[in-house]
Amino acid sequence: MDASSAFQDTLPLSSDALLAQLNDWGLAYRLHTHVPLRTVEDSKAVEDQFMVPGENALRVKNLYLRDKKKRNYLVTLEQNRAIDLKALGAELGVGNLSFGSADRLLQNLGIRPGAVSPLAMINGVQNEVRFFMDAAARQSDVVYMHPLVNDRTVAMSRADLMDFFDRVGCEVTWLP
Secondary structure, three states: OOOOHHHHHHOOOOHHHHHHHHHHOOOOOEEEEOOOOOOHHHHHHHHHHOOOOOOOEEEEEEEEEEEOOOOEEEEEEEOOOOOOHHHHHHHHOOOOEEEOOHHHHHHHHOOOOOOOOHHHHHHHHHHOOEEEEEHHHHHOOEEEEOOOOOOEEEEEEHHHHHHHHHHHOOOEEEEO
């Protein structure tokens, strides 16, 4: 199974259910559908189809990581930010980090590789996943991310995204 909406009903929480929950909470977003995106390069190839010119937007990449003590982390960064896992582990104060497996990703965040997203914290909080977000989001008006599947992207205001985190009980730790 891939990470597209064709298989969303095999997830603990489907993309459609997440979007319905956002609607119920009164959180606004713009939904865009597209070919499945698996990498930042894939995203860059299609973002012109739905990016609003002049919009102060943050396009993100997301890392599902684990440390040696088997603690889980979701790290959301500006898509062009360089990553050094050793330095990131030191910056987070958690030691050496490695990428979590696809099975653990599904178990802890309820998503598949290619669809990692801050919105997966709706599942992650109950599994004690710690969430870190690039401080660049604080200066952005809009954040673009997947709604648990990789053939959809939502554009959500920073304020509504922060409200989402509050509603699901997710503590955001900001990365400089």
